[in-house]
Amino acid sequence: MIKTPILIGIGGGTGSGKTSIAKQLFEKYGEGEVVVIEQDAYYRDLSIMNLDERHKQNYDHPDATDIVLFGQHVISLMKGAAIEVPIYDFATHLRSKETKKINPHHVIVVEGILALHYPVLRELMDIKIYVETPADIRFIRRLSRDIDERERTAQSVIDQYLKTVRPMHEQFVEPSKFYADIIIPEGGENKVAIDLLHTKIKAILS
Numbered sequence: 151m152i153k154t155p156i157l158i159g160i161g162g163g164t165g166s167g168k169t170s171i172a173k174q175l176f177e178k179y180g181e182g183e184v185v186v187i188e189q190d191a192y193y194r195d196l197s198i199m200n201l202d203e204r205h206k207q208n209y210d211h212p213d214a215t216d217i218v219l220f221g222q223h224v225i226s227l228m229k230g231a232a233i234e235v236p237i238y239d240f241a242t243h244l245r246s247k248e249t250k251k252i253n254p255h256h257v258i259v260v261e262g263i264l265a266l267h268y269p270v271l272r273e274l275m276d277i278k279i280y281v282e283t284p285a286d287i288r289f290i291r292r293l294s295r296d297i298d299e300r301e302r303t304a305q306s307v308i309d310q311y312l313k314t315v316r317p318m319h320e321q322f323v324e325p326s327k328f329y330a331d332i333i334i335p336e337g338g339e340n341k342v343a344i345d346l347l348h349t350k351i352k353a354i355l356s
Contacts, residue, residue, distance in 0.1 A: 155227065155228060155230075155254060155255060155256055155257065155258050156256065156257050156258065156276045156277070156351060156354050156355065157224070157228060157258045157260065157274050157275045157276050157277075158175070158257065158258070158259045158260070158275065158276065158277045158278075158279065158351070159259075159260050159261075159265045159266055159271060159272065159275040159277070159278045159279065160172060160259060160260070160261045160262075160265055160279045160281065161262065161263065161264065161265040161266035161267070161278075161279070161280050161281070161323070161326050161327070161330070162263065162279075162280050162281030162282060162283070162323070162327075162337075163263060163281075163283065163285070163288050163319050163323050163324070164210075164263055164288055164291075164292045164315055164319070165283070165287070165288035165289065165290070165291030165292040165295070166281040166282065166283040166288050166337055167281050167283055167334075167336060167337015167339065168261050168262070168263075168265075168281050168337065169261060170337045170339070171279070171281060171334065171337055171344065171347075172186045172259050172261050173186075174344050175257065175259060175344075175347070175348070175351075178344075178348050179256075179257060182255065183255060183256050183257055184255060184256070184257040184258075184259060185227075185252055185253075185255040185257070185258055185259070186259045186261055187223070187224065187227075187235065187252065187258065187259065187260050187261070188261050188262060189215060189220070189260070189261065189262020189263065189264060189265055190238060190240075190262060191235050191236050191237065191238050192215050192216045192217070192219060192220040192223075192236060192238075193209060193214055193215060193216070193238055193243070193245075194214060194215070194216045195216070195244070195245050196243055196244065197244055197245075201242065201243075204242070204243035204244070205243065207243070208314045208318070209243075209314070210263065210314045210315050210318035210319070210322075210323075211314070211318055211322070212264055212267055212268070212322055215262075215264065215268075217268050217270060217271075219236075220268075220271070221268070221270040221271060223235065224258070224260060224271060224274060225274070227252065227254055227255075227258050228258070228274060230254045231254065232251055232252060232253045232254065233251070233252050234249035234250070234251055234252075235249060235250045235251075235252050236249055237249060237250055240299075240300040240301075241300060241301045256355065257351060257355075260275070263319075263323050264322060264323060264326065265326075266278055266280060266326040266327070266329045266330060267322055267323070267326045272329055276354060277331055277332065277347070277350065277351070277354075278329055278330045278331045278332070279330060279331070279332050279333075279334060279347070280326065280327035280329075280330035280332070280333045280334070281333075281334050281335075281336075281337045282327065282333055282334070282335050283335065283336055283337060285316075289311060292307065292311065292315070293307050293308075293311075332347065334347075
């Protein structure tokens with residue numbers, strides 16, 4: 151059993167560079183030391199809806215996340231217990247029947263647009279990070295990702311961005327930065343911030 155792991159929350163808008171920071175932390179510490187738990191894995195199970203209805207859902211609203219399960223899993227990891235993380239299919243908006251087993255680690259990173267929004271997660275965090283990147287850069291990154299990785303059309307990405315992503319960012323994501331201990335511009339491209347974060351984590355661990 152691992153004692154007193156560090157919990158780091160990384161929030162920020164879509165395409166801001168959250169994943170890049172998480173990857174850099176993983177590279178700093180190596181396999182077995184850091185694990186990243188993504189908010190996206192915890193979208194609610196909408197299997198009772200047909201595909202067309204699922205496509206129309208607002209996935210950027212806080213209620214789209216199964217925060218009860220998400221919170222329970224983070225608490226379990228903090229207590230030294232393994233968890234079974236859902237595997238989410240972004241093309242069909244459904245959870246797979248399979249799950250991914252995650253064992254306890256010294257450093258646990260919770261990453262997602264609303265990672266700092268939920269009190270149940272925020273109150274457990276040792277370090278809270280908000281990644282701030284200009285909206286045009288974030289949109290371009292999201293457009294490329296959704297077309298390449300999530301089988302979306304350019305028009306569907308644009309429509310979703312205007313209808314839900316942008317307004318939800320303004321209502322829920324942007325305000326969550328005021329809970330942050332550290333605000334990092336440009337995500338993983340900010341090498342100085344990554345080095346400072348690494349130093350802080352080492353100090354806590356020791």
